[in-house]
Amino acid sequence: xxxxxxxxxxxxxxxxxxxxxxxxxxxxxxxxxxxxxxxxxxxxxxxxxxxxxxxxxxxxxxxxxxxxxxxxxxxxxxxxxxxxxxxxxxxxxxxxxxxxxxxxxxxxxxxxxxxxxxxxxxxxxxxxxxxxxxxxxxxxxxxxxxxxxxxxxxxxxxxxxxxxxxxxxxxxxxxxxxxxxxxxxxxxxxxxxxxxxxxxxxxxxxxxxxxxxxxxxxxxxxxxxxxxxxxxxxxxxxxxxxxxxxxxxxxxxxxxxxxxxxxxxxxxxx
Amino acid sequence: xxxxxxxxxxxxxxxxxxxxxxxxxxxxxxxxxxxxxxxxxxxxxxxxxxxxxxxxxxxxxxxxxxxxxxxxxxxxxxxxxxxxxxxxxxxxxxxxxxxxxxxxxxxxxxxxxxxxxxxxxxxxxxxxxxxxxxxxxxxxxxxxxxxxxxxxxxxxxxxxxxxxxxxxxxxxxxxxxxxxxxxxxxxxxxxxxxxxxxxxxxxxxxxxxxxxxxxxxxxxxxxxxxxxxxxxxxxxxxxxxxxxxxxxxxxxxxxxxxxxxxxxxxxxxxxxxxxxxxxxxxxxxxxxxxxxxxxxxxxx
Numbered sequence: 001x002x003x004x005x006x007x008x009x010x011x012x013x014x015x016x017x018x019x020x021x022x023x024x025x026x027x028x029x030x031x032x033x034x035x036x037x038x039x040x041x042x043x044x045x046x047x048x049x050x051x052x053x054x055x056x057x058x059x060x061x062x063x064x065x066x067x068x069x070x071x072x073x074x075x076x077x078x079x080x081x082x083x084x085x086x087x088x089x090x091x092x093x094x095x096x097x098x099x100x101x102x103x104x105x106x107x108x109x110x111x112x113x114x115x116x117x118x119x120x121x122x123x124x125x126x127x128x129x130x131x132x133x134x135x136x137x138x139x140x141x142x143x144x145x146x147x148x149x150x151x152x153x154x155x156x157x158x159x160x161x162x163x164x165x166x167x168x169x170x171x172x173x174x175x176x177x178x179x180x181x182x183x184x185x186x187x188x189x190x191x192x193x194x195x196x197x198x199x200x201x202x203x204x205x206x207x208x209x210x211x212x213x214x215x216x217x218x219x220x221x222x223x224x225x226x227x228x229x230x231x232x233x234x235x236x237x238x239x240x241x242x243x244x245x246x247x248x249x250x251x252x253x254x255x256x257x258x259x260x261x262x263x264x265x266x267x268x269x270x
Numbered sequence: 271x272x273x274x275x276x277x278x279x280x281x282x283x284x285x286x287x288x289x290x291x292x293x294x295x296x297x298x299x300x301x302x303x304x305x306x307x308x309x310x311x312x313x314x315x316x317x318x319x320x321x322x323x324x325x326x327x328x329x330x331x332x333x334x335x336x337x338x339x340x341x342x343x344x345x346x347x348x349x350x351x352x353x354x355x356x357x358x359x360x361x362x363x364x365x366x367x368x369x370x371x372x373x374x375x376x377x378x379x380x381x382x383x384x385x386x387x388x389x390x391x392x393x394x395x396x397x398x399x400x401x402x403x404x405x406x407x408x409x410x411x412x413x414x415x416x417x418x419x420x421x422x423x424x425x426x427x428x429x430x431x432x433x434x435x436x437x438x439x440x441x442x443x444x445x446x447x448x449x450x451x452x453x454x455x456x457x458x459x460x461x462x463x464x465x466x467x468x469x470x471x472x473x474x475x476x477x478x479x480x481x482x483x484x485x486x487x488x489x490x491x492x493x494x495x496x497x498x499x500x501x502x503x504x505x506x507x508x509x510x511x512x513x514x515x516x517x518x519x520x521x522x523x524x525x526x527x528x529x530x531x532x533x534x535x536x537x538x539x540x541x542x543x544x545x546x547x548x549x550x551x552x553x554x555x556x557x558x559x560x561x562x563x564x565x566x567x568x569x570x
Contacts, residue, residue, distance in 0.1 A: 059474060061470055079474045081474065081476055083474075085470070085474045087467060091471050093471070093485065093486065093489070096485065104475060104477070104481070108475050108477060108478075108481070159475070
């Protein structure tokens, strides 16, 4: 693989500081990370460690105070449909139907080059990808939390992004819905060969989905502590994996990092 | 008010001695009792519904009657009622420019409010959008709005008379001034309070400014805008009466002043009631408009 493929996302020496009323808050420092094309990366760490900040830096919603982020050979200068975001709280527009929510992005990305019928096909394809063609004309308040998150994923995927960025996309869902959506996401990612960076605080989710798990140290001034290379072949089956020694070992690695090496600041203080 | 009336509990009257004592002996007398209770219930509910407002009205009429009995110049409720019947028998007559039916006067006032208010909406809502969206403009207009907002719209009347050289546009000008502040401020606040999540969506989707305006800002700020519109029309209706007293011509405000000059106090009381009813109707119309236009705001 050439340089562009292996260093599809290239983060070098990134620092992020916020100006607050109490002075400067150093959220992230010395972040170096490269992501392969088609790789599935999860960012895990205790709350407040800056994983969402790192994701927002990759999306371009935030600009780093130091360092460089490069995606597909170009510096990330701001948000773009190329790096689509699935937001934690789905962020669907409540006054638009599911179809219209997805169409908004599709229209923006492909509207100049394609006919109305093609745009409609793309939108419907995205809806059917997440199994929600029946919810086409429904508004977000008429569907369940899991369905809303699926529309959020469909909205992101419909724009055919180079990178899919997910900020705790299943955090607000119950365990069964969450498992179901994780399985769906695995299938979709396998089919679309997407490059994914996902923030999570769920160890099982991280091991099940990722190629690599990037573990962040506690903030302030968080950085990358360790990276676990998940050696599990795809497609992955959650039931079979529950018995798998490698799965258990990866899980242990992450837990050890989170609860031994980086015990939560609150418990440390106590 | 509506919610208060609707919240009157609709629970059935408690069935006496239910399931107490030997059931067989009690059954025959219990059944008719329950039927009676159920039949009486709609009537009781109706009484509970209308009794409080009727008591309030009766109290006002009583106080009015006492005042009228003490003061000869003050017409009693009955005299006022008779005057009202006479007045409403022919609301749309035209004897001369200064002697027209009550209906024409109300319509003239409503027309002024509509024009002044419409112009204010045309200017105020877009201006509110720009203020809410552009920091520079917000800070540019902030002090001016803060300074001018507390000024009575009537203080602007002479400026209107000077500029427009005519009473009618000057009254409309006062309405314009008083309606524009709540519309600017509420629109700006609504635009500023658009959830950051939606704005992040707009940034990631890289939406054009027009799409942001039509698909995100406008629907999100609409409830705020409609509140501004409601506040504005309420104030406009308050101000028109005062403005017309000063400018003269045809209109409910001038009519009140005219009747005062004629010492026709009954007509003044009738005018007060009419102003109240029209104001209430305007408010209700805007509330139902708001309900029709507002999307269902449902939390996640």
